[in-house]
Amino acid sequence: MSYSLFRRLLQRQRPVICPISGSFGQRFSLHSTPRIYKAAAAAASPFAKDALPAGSLIAGKSSLTPRIHDKLCVLKTKYDGLNERMSGNISDLGRDELAKLSKDLSDTGLIVVPYKRLLELYEELVELQQMIDSGDPSFRDMALEEKQETLDSIAACEREIISGLLPKDSAEKAGAILEIRAGTGGDEASLFSGDLLRMYERFALTKGWKYRPISLDAEGDMVKEAVVEVSGRGVFGVLMFESGVHRVQRVPATESQGRIHTSTVTVAVLPQATDVHIEIKDSDLRIDVFRASGKGGQHVNTTDSAVRITHIPTGIAVENQQERSQIRNKEKAMQILRARLYDRERQKAESQRRESRNKLIGTGDRSEKCRTYNYAQNRVTDHRINFSLYDLEGVMNGSSLQYIVDQLRIQNDLDELARME
Structure with missing residues (x-):
């Protein structure tokens, strides 16, 4: 019996029957405490391996198969272990190890926390169904109302779990x-x-x-x-x-x-x-220097001031001999090379974008x-x-x-x- 329903039943100021089967089925009076309810709820039997929880079967078509439940149980065990480790003595942990444990706990919790809530909702659903099947009209209407709310919560929990299980696309x-x-x-x-x-x-x-x-x-x-x-x-x-x-x-x-x-x-x-971020590694470059040709006087023609830079992965080559300084020529050549590589990547991205678009929309035919x-x-x-x-x-x-x-x-x-x- 869910705690909220238990409180509503108490407001009727009459003895009620807890519809929990087994040795925990007993009569509760107005003065019964939630402690009894919690003890009964704790006695819910775990579902068998390779089978769905009973509450899942009552809820109808579930998104979570028995194999997924098995995976979730493994994650739950891992989460409980991490939680126990973090709540114990962590003084012996290094900074990096502590950061990794915290991240693992947080990442696992995104799935396990809603899964634990889901298992609780499954148990509530079983108990509510027992109340509905008991034939007592004083319970039936409230149980039906509570059941629908529980089903909505189950659906929301399953969606949250599925979202957590799937790999994220940046x-x-x-x-x-x-x-x-x-x-x-x-x-x-x-x-x-x-x-x-x-x-x-x-x-x-x-x-x-x-x-x-x-x-x-x-x-x-x-x-x-x-x-x-x-x-x-x-x-x-x-x-x-x-x-x-x-x-x-x-x-x-x-x-x-x-x-x-x-x-x-x-x-x-x-x-x-x-x-587009262009990263040019020094190991990808071949830099040649040579004497500039053409007009410019004796200094330009007799010193190795001209620079040719070849980007080995793409084969793009850039020359510059406009300046008398080799350093300045190299800077200008690198600026031109970077611009050419940027344009190359931009055109590549644009080509991929057109291909992606064609796959997405087809021909545009009515069919x-x-x-x-x-x-x-x-x-x-x-x-x-x-x-x-x-x-x-x-x-x-x-x-x-x-x-x-x-x-x-x-x-x-x-x-x-x-x-x-």
Whole structure:
């Protein structure tokens, strides 16, 4: 019996039966104390190896399989050991060892703490189900209400555990480059492209992100192409599933006979790259000096002031003989070499970005949809997870888009978790 439910039952000022099976099933009076309840709860039997806890079975479809529970039990044992070590005598630990133990404890705790809470919720769920099955109407209504709250807490705990188990992608913490292009459908596709552009702008506003257009090819409300920089913490992690072909089904403003048209818009979301940092190792350079040629007088022509620097990994070679000083020529040659390497890396990154975009959005054909916006039915359907939300207006004004984003994230995490097994 959960403690909150126990307190509510006590308020009825009548003896109640604790629905815990076994030797702990006994009659509690108004003057019973939580100590008895805690003793009963502590007697819950552990679940067998390679099996799910009983509470998980009552909760229905669980994201955590028996193998994952086994892994979590191992982590729980490790966490308890680390906790015991840190709470004992740590004077014999070196600074680095203490820092490592603290980090391990913190990292493991992100998973184990919600897992311990989950096991407690499973036990509460078993007890609540026993109350519901007992047939006592005075308990049933309260137990049903408490059960739903417990199920919601279980779902939240499982999501937190899954998030902790999955490897973190550093790109998810970065900003994003959002590219929107009109696909199939002529003017109607361009109009919907503008609608999506405004949807993401409003969504960014609700999240407190910075939204800055980089390029825009538009005519009135029709947007053929738009590239936007969205800055903020975790932007890419939220928007990464928006990439794909977005299909709209509605009656265009230009349609005189009221026919529904189908048009598409392609959306690509790419992680925002940080400034390209060029690191040039001395071991990667071959530096040659020689006599300068051409005009400049006797001094320039008779001293080894000219410099040629070759970057061995790329084969890029730079010469400079503008200055009389070899040192100055070397500095200028290095400046030019750095600029050329930067341009090379920038073009490489741009090429990879184009390839990534093509993989994300496909060809833009109507059949390659990831999401459909049906205005007649006030429905937005994401076909990747077969999830529909009947709040098209809320999605388009940015207030309800998070519901779809959350469902995509949950499904993605479950798929990643399945691949880890």
